[in-house]
Amino acid sequence: LPRPFDTGLGNNFTTSSCPVFFKDFLNDDTFNSCVPLSLLLQTSTSFFNVQRSPVRLAQTLAASCSVNFSGCSTLMASLARQIQSPENCAPDLANQNPMAMQAYDGFVAYQSLYHAGCLLNTDTGGYCFSDAINATSPTDSYIYYLPLGVSLPGTTAPSCSNCLRNTMSVFASAATNRSQPVAGVYAQAASMIDGTCGATF
Template identity: 35%
Template sequence: MFTPPPSPLPSKRFQSSESHKPKMTDDTPTCANTSASPTHSYQSKQKHTLTLRWTIILVPLTLITIAVSTRFFVHPTVFDAFSPTSSQGWKSWTNSLTDWSLHQRHKSTGDLLHLSDTSPSPFIKRSTPSTTSAPTVPINPTLPTPFPQPYDTTLSPNFSTTSCYNFFLNMTQTDALRSCRPFSLLLTHSQAFIQIQDDINATNTDIWGTCNTGISQSQCDLNMAWFASSLRSSCATDLSDQNLMAVSALTGLQAYDLMREAACSVDPVANAYCYVEAVASSDPSSYYFYQLPLGLPLPKITNGACNSCTKSLVSMYSAALSSTNATSLTGLQFTYADAANKLNSACGSSYAQSTTVASSSAPPSVKLTSVGGWAVLLAVGVLSTSISS
């Protein structure tokens, strides 16, 4: 009987591969660790991709936020839609949202005095006159109740020290200040006084009230001197830090007597207050001279300032700078020389006397953190968060 030959042995290569093949048992899970490394790599790649996508999305949004904040935080246009005095309809309001030109800043309420060498225009300008002629000096008019007072808006606690803030709270409530109706503080720090200038007759009455106080002028002079002294003590740090509220208040208190005299000056020809004539005039040139003692530089003027009232006013200023009280008139020291030169250029050399005054540094200006700066910080924060993720 034929016996078949034995089967050929497998090749060494085959044997070797078979010998290294893991034996499968019921206790050994299939693909135990073979996929661990690829899975971790995939997850890391997926996280990196997700971070990159968020960065791509957030960076443009941040840049858009910077552009929008620059327009809307400088002036919140959207608030105009809810203003009770707004005459914009829905169409004009929606058009304003797409208007990327610089929005005109709203008029300040006069709670802070802003001075700048680069923009020497006075902070508070006279209102548009409702009449072209000033009324005569009234005789015992009925004064408004309450009479306009300085710092009649909400007093912001924007002070370096609590003692200075408390001083302003106390000063604005005391009868020693309110009874004297200080024109030097009303001119730039009273919203009621500023707004009433739209009514020339009401302005005439208010000026009469500042000139005819219930207590004597000499007593008011003592009151303002006491407030100025207390302000230097209570607001020493704020004055050192050039807090503009403290600096402007001290300037106004020191100029009380001079500015009361200026406000009560009468044009003998028209028998009208010179200040009221300046408010009533369509040319604001004469009006600006009343702000010189407060440290507000004189802007460009016309020959509309060439009148007897202005000439008398600068003579009053010149005399004050030559008096023993000149050292306290820091605002006028800063503004008079330039104002005299401008007046003489417009009206002739005989209008203002050149007076040698002690040098005085310019009043401080407000330093504000720009909206753009905050936006850049926001952008940096977003990018840092994205990268760290």
């Protein structure tokens, strides 16, 4: 199964403690058993490669969606607190170190990307995420980056499907929590999608 930060950590850290924190959680079996989509999306080369194979992608999503969700949620919330500690990565977060920021965003977005990534297409029985990756419109997959605080590009023209509606509904509830990265990008994305799909969408 793919893992986050699988191309190495490099040495672009402010402190020596932050890469130690990374190594600790990346080598933790419990963490890896959660197969967190929220961390795989931006930081995993192996997950990027998996997306080219519908079968392997379905297997990865099945693993990610069959975990002990409450246990994994508790772990991710704990890691989100720990990474902010001065003994771990606080100086790197303050300096906007991309790796530290991606890890933090991935921890806090775990729940919403678990719920969105595990949504099924009621017509096909497959995962909505798989549909988005394999869609003729490459922009269908962009919405999954919203929980990580990544805005939709201006050219986004998604397929106006039940999958999109249900996925945006998950993100809408996450966006009500101001501490979630999606809170800063949801409104713009929703109005863009309304522009494409109609306000009643």
